[in-house]
Amino acid sequence: xxxxxxxxxxxxxxxxxxxxxxxxxxxxxxxxxxxxxxxxxxxxxxxxxxxxxxxxxxxxxxxxxxxxxxxxxxxxxxxxxxxxxxxxxxxxxxxxxxxxxxxxxxxxxxxxxxxxxxxxxxxxxxxxxxxxxxxxxxxxxxxxxxxxxxxxxxxxxxxxxxxxxxxxxxxxxxxxxxxxxxxxxxxxxxxxxxxxxxxxxxxxx
Amino acid sequence: xxxxxxxxxxxxxxxxxxxxxxxxxxxxxxxxxxxxxxxxxxxxxxxxxxxxxxxxxxxxxxxxxxxxxxxxxxxxxxxxxxxxxxxxxxxxxxxxxxxxxxxxxxxxxxxxxxxxxxxxxxxxxxxxxxxxxxxxxxxxxxxxxxxxxxxxxxxxxxxxxxxxxxxxxxxxxxxxxxxxxxxxxxxxxxxxxxxxxxxxxxxxx
Amino acid sequence: xxxxxxxxxxxxxxxxxxxxxxxxxxxxxxxxxxxxxxxxxxxxxxxxxxxxxxxxxxxxxxxxxxxxxxxxxxxxxxxxxxxxxxxxxxxxxxxxxxxxxxxxxxxxxxxxxxxxxxxxxxxxxxxxxxxxxxxxxxxxxxxxxxxxxxxxxxxxxxxxxxxxxxxxxxxxxxxxxxxxxxxxxxxxxxxxxxxxxxxxxxxxx
Amino acid sequence: xxxxxxxxxxxxxxxxxxxxxxxxxxxxxxxxxxxxxxxxxxxxxxxxxxxxxxxxxxxxxxxxxxxxxxxxxxxxxxxxxxxxxxxxxxxxxxxxxxxxxxxxxxxxxxxxxxxxxxxxxxxxxxxxxxxxxxxxxxxxxxxxxxxxxxxxxxxxxxxxxxxxxxxxxxxxxxxxxxxxxxxxxxxxxxxxxxxxxxxxxxxxx
DNA sequence: TATGAATGAGAGTTCATTCAT
DNA sequence: GATGAATGAACTCTCATTCAT
Numbered sequence: 058x059x060x061x062x063x064x065x066x067x068x069x070x071x072x073x074x075x076x077x078x079x080x081x082x083x084x085x086x087x088x089x090x091x092x093x094x095x096x097x098x099x100x101x102x103x104x105x106x107x108x109x110x111x112x113x114x115x116x117x118x119x120x121x122x123x124x125x126x127x128x129x130x131x132x133x134x135x136x137x138x139x140x141x142x143x144x145x146x147x148x149x150x151x152x153x154x155x156x157x158x159x160x161x162x163x164x165x166x167x168x169x170x171x172x173x174x175x176x177x178x179x180x181x182x183x184x185x186x187x188x189x190x191x192x193x194x195x196x197x198x199x200x201x202x203x204x205x206x207x208x209x210x211x212x213x214x215x216x217x218x219x220x221x222x223x224x225x226x227x228x229x230x231x232x233x234x235x236x237x238x239x240x241x242x243x244x245x246x247x248x249x250x251x252x253x254x255x256x257x258x259x260x261x262x
Numbered sequence: 263x264x265x266x267x268x269x270x271x272x273x274x275x276x277x278x279x280x281x282x283x284x285x286x287x288x289x290x291x292x293x294x295x296x297x298x299x300x301x302x303x304x305x306x307x308x309x310x311x312x313x314x315x316x317x318x319x320x321x322x323x324x325x326x327x328x329x330x331x332x333x334x335x336x337x338x339x340x341x342x343x344x345x346x347x348x349x350x351x352x353x354x355x356x357x358x359x360x361x362x363x364x365x366x367x368x369x370x371x372x373x374x375x376x377x378x379x380x381x382x383x384x385x386x387x388x389x390x391x392x393x394x395x396x397x398x399x400x401x402x403x404x405x406x407x408x409x410x411x412x413x414x415x416x417x418x419x420x421x422x423x424x425x426x427x428x429x430x431x432x433x434x435x436x437x438x439x440x441x442x443x444x445x446x447x448x449x450x451x452x453x454x455x456x457x458x459x460x461x462x463x464x465x466x467x
Numbered sequence: 468x469x470x471x472x473x474x475x476x477x478x479x480x481x482x483x484x485x486x487x488x489x490x491x492x493x494x495x496x497x498x499x500x501x502x503x504x505x506x507x508x509x510x511x512x513x514x515x516x517x518x519x520x521x522x523x524x525x526x527x528x529x530x531x532x533x534x535x536x537x538x539x540x541x542x543x544x545x546x547x548x549x550x551x552x553x554x555x556x557x558x559x560x561x562x563x564x565x566x567x568x569x570x571x572x573x574x575x576x577x578x579x580x581x582x583x584x585x586x587x588x589x590x591x592x593x594x595x596x597x598x599x600x601x602x603x604x605x606x607x608x609x610x611x612x613x614x615x616x617x618x619x620x621x622x623x624x625x626x627x628x629x630x631x632x633x634x635x636x637x638x639x640x641x642x643x644x645x646x647x648x649x650x651x652x653x654x655x656x657x658x659x660x661x662x663x664x665x666x667x668x669x670x671x672x
Numbered sequence: 673x674x675x676x677x678x679x680x681x682x683x684x685x686x687x688x689x690x691x692x693x694x695x696x697x698x699x700x701x702x703x704x705x706x707x708x709x710x711x712x713x714x715x716x717x718x719x720x721x722x723x724x725x726x727x728x729x730x731x732x733x734x735x736x737x738x739x740x741x742x743x744x745x746x747x748x749x750x751x752x753x754x755x756x757x758x759x760x761x762x763x764x765x766x767x768x769x770x771x772x773x774x775x776x777x778x779x780x781x782x783x784x785x786x787x788x789x790x791x792x793x794x795x796x797x798x799x800x801x802x803x804x805x806x807x808x809x810x811x812x813x814x815x816x817x818x819x820x821x822x823x824x825x826x827x828x829x830x831x832x833x834x835x836x837x838x839x840x841x842x843x844x845x846x847x848x849x850x851x852x853x854x855x856x857x858x859x860x861x862x863x864x865x866x867x868x869x870x871x872x873x874x875x876x877x
Numbered sequence: 878t879a880t881g882a883a884t885g886a887g888a889g890t891t892c893a894t895t896c897a898t
Numbered sequence: 899g900a901t902g903a904a905t906g907a908a909c910t911c912t913c914a915t916t917c918a919t
Contacts, residue, residue: 088383090295093888104905109890174383178293184379212459219452220459222439223432230431231424247424254425258463299914309880320914498793500705503909514884519911584793588703594789622869629846629862630869636845637838644837657834664827664835668873709893719901730893
């Protein structure tokens with residue numbers, strides 16, 4: 058039935074991508090647990106079986122969504138990863154880069170909403186993956202700070218790891234405010250200001 | 263089980279308090295959705311019916327847990343709430359106070375774990391309540407900063423609301439690291455250092 | 468709803484036994500795979516959940532049915548198991564004993580129907596359990612025959628193992644005819660005659 | 673795949689024959705119900721649609737397998753069917769003939785495995801067809817025995833029908849042991865010995 | 878208060894079958 | 899003939915909640 062519809066859909070997004078988009082939309086709106094596979098397929102206008110043709114199960118869509126978006130975000134990290142000697146203030150770029158990547162793609166807002174208000178605690182493996190991503194940033198940030206401490210350019214009494222977690226936490230919170238509470242926030246400026254305050258607070262003289 | 267231990271609690275609420283403790287323990291360990299009412303009653307050593315004698319349902323026990331812990335946390339906010347004119351650096355106390363309240367009670371670590379890795383996104387009403395608590399701190403912090411900006415004591419270009427959210431985010435993140443990842447973190451010192459950096463970064467001269 | 472019915476049922480069989488009886492009836496009639504859990508609970512007049520209160524799943528009912536009936540049948544084997552020196556003709560008792568146990572309990576006919584026309588090949592573990600039962604008889608029978616061969620009382624050229632399997636097969640077939648095709652067969656006499664023929668054919672002189 | 677190998681089969685039936693072979697292989701290994709059409713087409717290396725081009729459904733491929741193998745087996749029965757007056761001992765040939773037919777074709781072992789451990793109880797119609805085959809042998813055997821009883825050459829107290837079923841059962845059991853448990857059994861000798869014992873047990877003088 | 882067997886709506890998943898290409 | 903994405907009925911299983919005792 059409705060062969061025309063079927064045909065039309067094939068022209069646009071492929072099924073799997075379409076279902077991932079639809080799923081993320083509903084996950085972000087109702088939450089992962091409150092979303093049933095039926096919700097997804099009804100919204101997508103396909104049969105239940107079609108869902109299981111493309112995903113191993115409900116958990117698998119979420120995994121594939123995360124894989125897809127995280128691979129984009131990891132891209133935005135690579136830029137700084139290879140760089141070696143940089144002035145301390147440029148750590149800021151690490152944070153700004155990720156933030157810009159998030160703002161650039163409109164679908165990212167939904168992903169951030171999902172990431173920051175749903176995913177933590179959903180599943181042990183998932184939590185590890187998310188924490189891994191942020192830990193990678195923490196490690197980069199920590200490395201830079203340690204070096205700067207040795208060169209006597211920032212305060213030596215602070216623990217770079219803790220401060221890095223603090224910055225990450227700040228950025229997460231601003232992202233949450235932007236993605237969930239008020240989309241009119243000038244996110245880039247807010248993050249820029251915030252990181253500036255951090256560095257002003259750390260730099261010696 | 264262990265009825266003697268619980269005997270000390272406010273009379274009439276023994277069972278309810280016991281069940282709330284048990285529930286929080288399991289929620290914090292396995293997550294709200296993965297915890298069944300059966301898990302709770304089995305661990306508590308009571309029958310299913312008994313649970314529904316004290317709570318309206320699974321959601322209700324979580325609500326009551328939150329109510330109970332949030333009322334304690336709101337207490338720790340009141341101290342500053344009534345304070346009138348203070349030097350800018352003392353905003354720090356707002357954050358330190360809440361943090362100390364969390365560290366003081368050992369059961370708080372479980373609550374923090376639950377709060378920061380499970381509750382967001384569980385339920386609209388719940389999310390509002392949690393955000394309300396943090397917003398209250400943000401408002402207090404923002405108020406102080408605005409005043410300090412008028413008195414030309416901190417940078418005027420930054421948005422106090424955003425920076426306040428940033429500080430809250432930092433504190434949340436450190437709490438998460440402490441409650442979920444590594445309980446050996448010297449939380450109080452980390453938060454103190456972090457807030458110091460923030461203020462060094464904001465203060466003029 | 469229907470609290471009276473619920474009450475009445477509790478007086479008679481216990482739920483688990485009732486469900487096992489109902490399940491065996493339907494399995495024997497429609498076959499295990501063609502029987503849905505819904506069929507069972509509808510016939511038993513209980514809710515789906517009740518089924519899963521007593522069994523781990525569809526497979527588990529079958530396992531419990533088998534366990535229950537096999538433990539009865541193993542009882543009927545024990546009689547001969549401890550006996551040591553016996554005249555060769557009395558091996559017959561091994562077969563007659565099991566047969567009588569099957570005929571005695573009216574519910575056994577359904578079990579035999581299930582056993583001989585459904586269970587083989589349902590599941591590796593199940594098949595092993597069934598074969599184990601028959602192998603036990605084969606072993607007993609084989610032991611007696613070997614002894615009789617040494618004493619030169621039965622033909623020495625035949626393989627006791629194969630002949631024992633043969634007798635088992637004969638008995639199975641007669642049971643199948645009785646349980647599935649024609650319940651009016653005089654099973655005891657048929658088995659008696661059959662075993663007689665076997666022994667007349669084996670005995671020297 | 674391996675299209676060259678299949679090329680030799682009767683033209684026009686290549687695909688169908690290939691699919692039947694593959695299906696029987698998997699049925700015999702995993703059981704009919706645990707085998708999905710997908711298993712079959714994956715192993716055969718064709719698309720799902722192709723399967724339905726050659727068979728009406730999953731059940732149909734089993735029907736066609738049975739039809740194919742039973743027609744071969746019925747061939748092996750015809751030999752004796754037309755025979756007229758024979759000495760009683762030669763009934764043995766009826767059994768030996770079928771057995772030899774089974775051993776001769778290597779694919780028959782799979783069919784026997786399927787037949788004796790899977791098919792009974794799969795489906796009413798199927799069960800009838802299988803029983804019909806064995807009943808035909810029983811009828812032949814019974815006819816011979818009745819005649820022999822009249823001629824006072826075998827014991828008159830036994831029921832030829834029951835004894836015939838017994839012999840069939842014995843043969844089935846040995847076939848099962850050979851096809852499923854231990855392929856090294858000298859099946860022909862075992863069946864020969866077994867039928868000999870039967871007749872020694874029945875013959876007068 | 879306390880119990881726990883019973884409930885049943887609802888969720889996730891499978892798979893034989895179809896049909897436009 | 900051949901394909902394989904799509905279908906959807908059917909099934910197993912879960913679990914928050916109720917209520918007679």
